[in-house]
Amino acid sequence: MAEERALAMVTCTAPVNIAVIKYWGKRDNDLILPINSSLSVTLHQDQLKTTTTAAASRDFTEDRLWLNGEEADVGHPRLQACLREVSALARLYGVEGELSEVARRGSGSACRSMLGGFVQWQRGERPDGRDSLAHQVAPETHWPELRVLVLVVSGEKKQVGSTAGMQTSVDTSPLLKHRAEAVVPERLALMMRHIRERDFEGFGQLAMRDSNQFHATCLDTFPPIFYLNDLSRHIIALAHRFNAHHGRTKVAYTFDAGPNAVIFTLADTVAEFVEVVRRSFPPATNGDQFVRGLPVGAASLPEELLAAVVTEPVPGAVRYILHTKPGPGPQPVEDPSQHLLGADGLPRRCA
């Protein structure tokens, strides 16, 4: 019983978020304060999540961290910043702390994952960053028809990391400066309206434009940074052909600092578009695991859609599609058997 009193342990899952108004560039590197506000959709943890267990005990003599089972360096400045913030919150035990500020110190855009649904990360004005926080724009229940398809593409080589990349962009791109100052404020207000009104035409168009503009500022960086490749161009062109065929915005792509494509669409379009992707990028293997996540119904494609939209298939280029939707923020895990750490504070697998 003495051991139980001495050890406090909590396990939480946290979601992934996908920005529709992109964050790229810091105005303060230590505090991780952005040059512009951003807005994202939190994805459902039934399909994608991280799980973290934290244990605290008076018996522990040092901070230790395991990441995917491997011990990591607790001396990393960003981790130290988080631990400092958490310990400040602990002193205020019983008062709810501003968790998005803690998360921001670890990785800027992670602060948007502290809330579910549609989340804005405000740039803030204060030099100390106290007003650079995440706020929920609308909960995950707000737009029940909204769906997300993650197109996981086949191996691409190493890319420029986002921390180094955005710093170079801030230092060298005249277009990024203009984007942050003059373009994003207007877009952010517009995007919030589209979300409030569940206007997929407006939401999708603006999400695509903002993804493109983020990558444009990467190209305006010197030396230039490329996250889009020939396959990304293929997927972009496919989405535009699909929308053109339907005469309206049925799917919207967005790309981050990596090769995977994320598609926003509505529930009634998922089956058809998944089939278009399957025809455009025929799975290399038998395709059993090509669609994962939420169930996808069968779709038969009209001949004229096939002819207009599916041109020059690239076999094997897309590894699989993950079908998901907006979801809630971090969830505490009550079942003690799910803790990743044992009673000794060490990882269970490695114990």
Next chain:
Amino acid sequence: MAEERALAMVTCTAPVNIAVIKYWGKRDNDLILPINSSLSVTLHQDQLKTTTTAAASRDFTEDRLWLNGEEADVGHPRLQACLREVSALARLYGVEGELSEVARRGSGSACRSMLGGFVQWQRGERPDGRDSLAHQVAPETHWPELRVLVLVVSGEKKQVGSTAGMQTSVDTSPLLKHRAEAVVPERLALMMRHIRERDFEGFGQLAMRDSNQFHATCLDTFPPIFYLNDLSRHIIALAHRFNAHHGRTKVAYTFDAGPNAVIFTLADTVAEFVEVVRRSFPPATNGDQFVRGLPVGAASLPEELLAAVVTEPVPGAVRYILHTKPGPGPQPVEDPSQHLLGADGLPRRCA
């Protein structure tokens, strides 16, 4: 002898130009007036040229035009605009007309080919375009060491044409507007100084940055326009590795609305860089015709340069390299046997 008096015929060759401060976007579509000034290098006609023969006679009853041996439509508005301008000049016979204005009406950037060396096309302020003209910044003899390598790449499918593309950019890209208004004026002045001072470091850096920014505005266009592909990214990365290895700007890339790469460099670097390109993109055939144009000496690459710069070769991706340099403006061809038209005013081959 009566026939000779009645027929006036002139043959001219004209050069190609490559912009180092790019033109993209019109403020007047009919007059072909640009949203920003641009600056180019006129290439030598010993390696690349067009040849045009014009014949006029009181006996001719209509305007006719042959392009690469095929009769073309003289009703095209741009051609009509040129013919109108030329006939106005003819009325002023004996007074030198502003030929760059005529050329601009045919194809905007063509006006820069009316002069040799380093040429600026001024945006101008007048609504009638009379001040949107090409001016020589420095003659072709100004920078004798400057060399140009055109990397002609293997077949790429159809691209968005520049006329339609730039119109969509003007209509949809917030970054293009900012570039034209706020970025180019400063860059143009800087580029003229680099040229005046024959400062390759400054010239090359700015040429690369401006090429990248032009393509960034294409990506910010909606739907986005892509002229750079994975091979372009390869060539860009190669140039940056080459410069990084040497610790200074020895080569500078620029890309227009097509897949070929243009490299600016100095005479003392040509042989080494050509060899780097040959190792990076090994010719598919025996490589006899891989280097064309001005002679290129032999180069042996130091091992450490090879290891640092030549990574992951892509066989056959570059068809050939054309080696050329800055050259003069249009040249009249005095030898009558070189006329493309016969005494009857019809193409000689087709006569």
